[in-house]
Structure formats: structure tokens, C-alpha cells
Amino acid sequence: MGYKTYLAKQVIIYITVLIAAMSILYVFTYPVIQTVLRKTIQNEALHFKQAILKHASGHGTINMTKINLEVHRYEAQLISSYGLNRPIYAKYFIQMYNLMTFHFGNAYYLTAPSGSRKVSAIIAAYLPYTIILFTTGTLIVIFAGTIIGLLSARYAGTFWDKLVPTIAVIHSSLPTWWLGFLFIAALAYGIHAFPPGGITSVPPPKNPLMYSASMLYHMALPLLAFTIVNVGGFAYIIRSLVISTTKEDFVVTAKARGLSDSRILYRHILKTASPAISTQVALAIAGSFAGGLTTEIVFNWHGLGWLTYVAILSNDLPVILGITFVLTIILLLALFIDELVKGYLDPRLKVGE
């Protein structure tokens, strides 16, 4: 099997997985989606009617029956386009198609900064901030975690070796949002060393350099909380991957050949463990978007998590649903890219074994 066959197989698998994952969410939220769509249609019809009335009032005569007929026709058109009058199986296909093409309908109350009420526009406006914060955070975690993990795998019985299990316990027992909450109380409001939240200072600086500096300053505290909580888990994974590879025969052979420890570690062990590590990296980045929901709330960081909270508080269901769909797609995309990278790194696939 060559790399291309592998690729084709993965594409097919992941498309089926995407459809299945979406279907699960669809099944769980079926009744809710119906009411959401009905409300969206009612709102749109109302907007349509107002638009016609505005237009007609400029032209003198207003024929209410004609307008109402027009609105009804428009409403019926919308209902059939959302598939609300169809049997369940047809509904399923139409609504799944709408979901896959990011047609989540309109939000009840929330609007994007641009004023659009489309859920996809709202999500698109907030998603970049989530990506900025958590990609940076995960990169720091991966960098620090890999170093600590390698050090602890290499120097058995030292400080590094004992450090990893301890910080791994922290990772599994500490919620990031709570640590952030504590940091805000102590470091932001207590000693005023950091801003208590937000993305930039208010009003945002005009100079792009100052803007990014202000943003970095605001990112410091969330990143600190995120890193403290997550670095242990990643270091622990790296450590166990490296240790389990160390037990393989080829490492013993390399040792017998008299190669230096660092050469064995970097050239042999790390190279072999890299596909597994890449999986962890992909999962860590994609998982951090979804897992960071609550962290954004305490830091008032206006990303998807904060948006979710606002949507919950204001009962804006379409937005909550849309965010979940987008996060599912991101996670799947990460898994898929990881699968490709893994295939690329795996020499057995290249030679067509």
C-alpha cells in the first residue's frame, strides 16, 4: 500500500466519521433544531414583511392582503428550503447538508461585531481569538512538556524524573478556569501585576505594534494558567512514549554499537516515537479549543468559549449548536491532518509495504 492509497483510504474513513459525528449531534438535538429553525423562519419572514412595508410606503398605496400573501409565499419557500415540511429522512439530509455547509441559521439575540445575525458570521468573528490564545498556549505546553519529558526519561532518579509524576497529578486534578480565577483575584486585583481580563487594553491601541504588545500582556495570565495545568500531562505522555521505545531491541543494538546517549535519544528513539508524538500534538491543539471554553470566561477573553457562555446566559440556542458543530469539525480536521502526517512519517507506507 503506497502513500496515495493510504491517503484515499483515510479521506474516505474521515468523511464517514464526520457524517456519523454530525448525525449523533443531530439525533440528540433533533427536537431543538426543529424549533430553532422554525423561529429563524418566523424572524426572517418578519424582516421580509418589514422590508416590503418600507418599500411599499415609499410608493404610496399599501395592499395588505397582497403583502401578506407575498410573506406567506416567502415563508413557505423558507420552510421547504430548510426541509421542515418533509418526512424525517428528507429533513435529515437537507438539514445535514445545511450543517456541513455552515448554514446554522440566525441567532436569536446575539450579533457579530459587523452587525450580522448569521450564526456562522458570529462564530467566524470570535473563532480567531480562541485560535490565537490556545494555539500559543499549546505550543508553549508542547515545547516545555517535550523538554521536561525528555529530561525525565533520560535522567532516571533525578529531580526531573520526580518532577513529571507530580506535575502530571496537577494536570489531572486542577481545573484551568479555577486556577485562572485565583490568578485574577491574586495577581490582577490583588497586586495589580496583570490585567484582569479582556483581549487588549480599552480603547485598543491604534499602532499595530502596541496592539500586539497589549494583546500579549493580556494573554500572559491565561497562558500561565493554561501552561501550569497542561504541561504535566504532555510531559508525562512524552516520558512514557520515550521510555517504552527505549525498551525496543534496536535501541539495545544502538547501545551495543557504542553510539552516544544523545545520538540514540534524538536519532533513534525520538524518530521512532515521532508519529505517536504528532498524534498527541494534534489532539492537544484541537482539544484545547474545546477544553478552553471555561478558561476564556474567567479571563473575559472574547473567543468561542466566552461566546458559548454568553449564548447560554441569553438562551441563544443556534449559537450554542453552531459552536459545537464548528469545534467538532476542527477536532476531526486535526485528527485527519495527524493521520496524514503519521502516514508521511511512517517509512513502511512509503516503500509500499
Added chain:
Amino acid sequence: MSSAETGIKLYLNTILKNKSGIIGVAMIILFIALSIYGMAAYKNVASEWNNANYWRTYPKVAMPAWMIYFNPNKIFSTKTFISQPKTLYSSSSYEVVQVDYKFKWNKGSAPSDVVFYVDTSSPIETINIVWKKPDGAQVTLSQSSPSKATDLLSYTSSLDSYISSQIGYVPPRVVASTLSKALFGYEGKGLLNGTVEKGTYEAKITLVVPPHTKVVANKLYLEGNAYGIFGTDIYGRPLDIGILLGLPNALEIGFLTSIISVIGGVIIGGISGYLGGKTDSAINWVTLVMLSLPILPFLVVMSYVMRPTLLMEALFISFLVWSFYAIIARSSAQSIRKEVYVEADKVLGIPSYRTFFTHFMPRLTPFAIAYTALGVPAGIILVETLAFLGLAPPGLITWGAILNGAEQNFAAVNGWWWWILFPGLMIILVSIPFVIIGFSIERGIFGGR
């Protein structure tokens, strides 16, 4: 079956020989004992938790009581006074009852609030309070058809006019502690600057009640700013009770999610790895689907849409996380499948389900135990996170909901650190023993170091 017993015994031994393992087991036993105590001792309190009236007489956002030792002049606990009610006048249409309190105040700051508690057999028509300061100055507070417990905020209108008569204006945001300063400060421009008149105060409470009304109980509360082990929240609810009552809920959901998802995951993953072939690929595909669902957003949607009970919530979480355990169980089952004794069983014609139960399940049991232990804190953190978002199962006391209250009432800005610190510390404290035990078994299985 003997191999299974020795297996479990072996892992129990590794836990109990390990110093941190013993501490972990001891902590878990302590937590279970505390939950049982909490459920038994505060059964009635749990149902009143969200009833603001029940907590009327408690000090609001009071810091932990042990803070008194650091600054006994400014930090103090609530003082209560009782006095005998006297009937001043009675007629066929109404009665006038007077309660007279006299007390000494020599603390450096005013109480955080003053609560007048009068329980009568029929509702009070009007209440009139004459407050006499040590230097003779008087303040009159009045209210018609009051509730049993009236705090200073119920007399805001009387007190506001008193404050503006002294300092010329009314401060923009009036809270109970400001009103209390007015009752305890020297008259004049500096009424609210925090200096307190020391000496004997007198509060004459005159009640107008329907005839033949009896005063069942009466009390004067001078609310302190310190209460209990962990302080109180903005409604006056003691956090120590809240934390104690949150413990059984946290443990229950942690155990439930972890046991359901691990048993499900290990059985499904074990069967998948054991059977191999097409069944394996099919189950593997299902696992991949489940893995691609982001857990927290999915839980947010499900909790939001259905508002599940505790058991349903546990089932939802298990449904979303079993796949993690299935993958691990599958890979270890695959390696067991290659063992000679499995081949031997096959050759001997022993039915496959028996092979599964005699050779596979015993070897998967330690996994199951390790991941059950690790799954408990994972479940607890997920539920507390949901509760922090305001999506806890309705009617449950959870630490996440307490922290949500702290977030919504700006505890960080106001410096109410105890409201943030202790509920979160409990999440960590409850998680740690499970994590330690899980890690020590996991290390036992994988060898590690």
C-alpha cells in the same frame, strides 16, 4: 479465576505498600465518611440552599472565622441579643408590643449588617425602631408589613434620609455595610467614614400587631464579618456547609461516570481486540467517531437542551468518554491474542466466550481499576466545569455552582478570596487521591520506573 484474584491482590498490595497509595486510600475513606456525615447532619439545609430567606440572619460575604485571630479588633463574628417583649397597649383592634435591646459595642468597625428578628403568631402590621447611639443621637427606622427577619436594607428609605440629613447626599451604591456605618458612626459630615462610637447602644423596637398575637421568638443580630471555617457567600450561605454538601454529589457523579465508562470501554475494546477482523474494524470506526466528538461542547449542548438529572448527566459523560478506555483495552487485548495459551484454547476447541473470560478479562481488570481511579477526578472536573457554566443538574449543590456564583458576583474584584479559594481547593483535594492511586497502578502495569 485464581489468576484474577492474585492480579487484583497484587495491585492492591502495590497500592498499600506505597506510602502515597496509603495516603490516597485514607483520603478517599475520609471523603466518603464526610459525605455520609454531611448528608445526615445537614439534610434539611440542602433543601433550603437556594432559599434566600433561610439565610437572612447569616452574615453576608463574611470571611473565615479563623481570620479573627489576625485582627480581632476589625474582624469579629456575629453577636446576638435576646430581650423580653412587653405589651404596651392592647385593644380589640390592635396591640402594641415593645422589645428593648441594650448592648455594648467596642469593636473598631461597625457590624456588616443588623438584623431584627421577630417571630410572631400572626403577621406584624408595622415595625418602628428607635436606635439610640451612646452619645444620645437617635435614628428612627420604620417599615409596614415586614417579614420575620428585617435587615438594614429593608429600612433603606429611612436610613437614606438619615444619611442625607447628616452628610448632605446619599452615596450612589448603598449596601448593608454602609447603612450599618450610619447606625454606628458619629453624627455629622463624617458619619460614613468608618469611625465607630464605642459604648452602650439601645434599640427600641415597637411592633403593631393584631390582637392576641404572641411573640414566639425575638433576636437582634449584629452581623460580623467572619463566619465558619470557610466564610460565607453573598447570600450568607456558609461555604463550609456548601462544600460539605457538594462532596457527596461530586463523588457520586465521579464514581458513576468512571465505572460506567470504564466497564463499557474495556468490554467493547477488549472484545474488539479479541475478535479482530471485520468486527474489530467496525468497532474501531465507532471508537473513532466517538473520539472526534469534543466532550465539553457536546456536554454543554446536551445539558442545555435536556437539563439532565445527576444520573443522566453521568450517562452522557460516559457515552462521550468510553472510547478512550476502549482504545487502550483494544491494544492490550490484541497483544494477549498473540499469546500461546490463547492459541492452545482455540486448538482445544474451548468456546471463545470462555477464553475471553478466563484469559482476557483478568488481564484487563488492572487496566479497568487504574482507569476507574483516574476517571473519577475527570468526571468530577467535567461536572464542576458544567456547573461553573450554570449547567449543573438542577437542585444539586455543586462546587462549580458556588464558583459560578463567585464569578457572577465579582468575587475577584471585591477581594472575597475565600469564596474562590476553598471550593476550588476541594475539587483538587478530592481528585488527588484518585489520581495518585490510578497512576501507581498504571505504572505497575506498564512497568515504568
